[in-house]
Amino acid sequence: DTGVSQNPRHKITKRGQNVTFRCDPISEHNRLYWYRQTLGQGPEFLTYFQNEAQLEKSRLLSDRFSAERPKGSFSTLEIQRTEQGDSAMYLCASSLVKGSHSPLHFGNGTRLTVT
């Protein structure tokens, strides 16, 4: 399978705990994005990487959120001191950008439930 892979698929955690999600993009893609989606809404942009550089962060990304893409391949998204409002589907996407934008390819997401 050469699509975008996200792990875990589901995560249930207690308020105040830290969680980390992993995304493996399509191998030749140089851009990697994180989005968050709540029920009945479209995905909202969180951050994106060009290779290993984090180039843009949304104001939605509070200080409790941190994302890394250390070698320009897989990425991790960590949420510290989780709150109930963090419950959502976290989606990762990747694309290949050479001059113009190519379609974004999304993974199946990690569904986070904070109790």
Place this chain on the structure above:
Amino acid sequence: KQEVTQIPAALSVPEGENLVLNCSFTDSAIYNLQWFRQDPGKGLTSLLLIQSSQREQTSGRLNASLDKSSGRSTLYIAASQPGDSATYLCAVIYSGAGSYQLTFGKGTKLSVIP
């Protein structure tokens, strides 16, 4: 701030019918517009991408059009099938301020009745 609106929020049609989903955006300065499909509890599947210089794209039974000047896009689905039932999302990349984030609408939930 770029806003994307999709109407209707939900649509139910009998199998075999042709249908049109609508998407509008507030700022015509876009790089491209992309249509996605999302099945319940799953991620998004890219259907069609239209660059800002293009007017339409076709893939199988799907045809997407783009009218930048009026801030509108439509997704036409021919001869609908029950397997087309899903939520359809449109999203734009706004070319202002060097941002490359996709801004999504809330989607249209399509049900195709056998």
